[in-house]
Amino acid sequence: MFSTTRSKGLERVIAASPSVSLPAFLLPAFPIIPSRPFSASTCRPSQIGRAPxxxxxxxxxxxxxxxxxxxxxxxxxxxxxxxxxxxxxxxxxxxxxxxxxxxxxxxxxxxxxxxxxxxxxxxxxxxxxxxxxxxxxxxxEGHTAILRLVGVGYRATVEDTATTVSPEFDGQQFVVLKVGYSHPIELPVPKGVKATVPQPTRILLEGVEKEVILQFAAKIRMWRKPEPYKGKGIFVNGETIKLKAKKIK
Structure with a gap:
């Protein structure tokens, strides 16, 4: 038996010059299969930049x-x-x-x-x-983001004042979440973003800059990320989650 280093060296020699004749006892026991890429599909670069x-x-x-x-x-x-x-x-x-x-x-x-x-x-x-x-x-047209609160007792409101957070500018509003903690979560609405609550379990964010809206939506979602066993949490836009089977001890 040859060592791993020596067998790899023989494979490189055979692959580099297949016409070289080697003694039978030096040939590998199994045929050398050339490596192939993980995906068989061709590389397709993005064409977003070409679109007018x-x-x-x-x-x-x-x-x-x-x-x-x-x-x-x-x-x-x-x-x-x-x-x-x-x-x-x-x-x-x-x-x-x-x-x-x-x-x-x-x-x-x-x-x-x-x-x-x-x-x-x-x-x-x-x-x-x-x-x-x-x-x-x-x-x-403006950008929007809709957040869904799924859970027993989960509620959201928009208030003009807050007790735990100080406003950063005049007229700033706060999104108040009740999502299972012992105290309400107060989040200041960024400048240029309008927050409304059409339903107690829905939050509508509107604004001009898409990045700011989705970043604030992610900040709200961070307090109750969707969990895969009961499907509870805060969902952004059309976000879904695949439920898992319950753990049986």
């Missing part, structure tokens, strides 16, 4: 070129995109290697990068396009 941005008539889409200061590297100068609509105004700084072509006649915007072969540019291509699309929808 549709700009509604009521939305203003402006690209402000960067201001290059003295002793500033060209890569540090980044253009800014300003998007203004009936619900608000948002701005976003994009990388220097991302180019935006705005066709005002067809109200379309196209996102491209300088070199598609660079991994960093390919990653930011679709990310930048997705962020811009979220900003356009935010200032024109």
């Amino acid at each position: 941005l549709s700009i509604p008539p009521e939305v203003k889409f402006n690209v402000i070129p960067p201001v290059i200061k003295k002793n500033m590297a060209p890569a540090a100068a980044r253009p800014t995109v300003v998007i203004e609509g009936p619900l608000g105004k948002m701005s976003m700084t994009i990388p220097a290697f991302v180019n935006l072509e705005h066709d005002e006649a067809t109200r379309k915007a196209y996102v491209t990068v300088e070199d598609r072969e660079v991994k960093k540019q390919r990653e930011m291509w679709g990310t930048t396009r997705a962020y811009l699309q979220n900003h356009i929808l935010g200032v024109s």
Whole structure:
């Protein structure tokens, strides 16, 4: 029997030059099977960045070129995109290697990068396009998140004052949760987000910036994450959970 290191060396020799004739006692006992990838499907890169941005008539889409200061590297100068609509105004700084072509006649915007072969540019291509699309929808239609409270006695209200948390700005509201703790949970609503309770077990979050809304929804969900045995917890949008069988001792 050969050691593991020696047998692997023989396999490399046979794989590198299959025409080399070796004695029979040096050949491996089992045929060498070439390795194959885990998935047989071909690699399909994301095509989000190629899709054009549709700009509604009521939305203003402006690209402000960067201001290059003295002793500033060209890569540090980044253009800014300003998007203004009936619900608000948002701005976003994009990388220097991302180019935006705005066709005002067809109200379309196209996102491209300088070199598609660079991994960093390919990653930011679709990310930048997705962020811009979220900003356009935010200032024109707005983003929403619906939270469902599932559990006996689970309730939520929106209050103007709180006892355990101090307000960060004037007129700030607080989401008060009663989800099985000995005391109510008071969470301040971020600026630019509107929280309402159409039902005692429903929380509706509305706002312009999608990231802020979902981050606040995740903060609320953290207090009662859905558990897989009774299905209790706080669910965000269409979130579901697969129930497990009860543990029998």
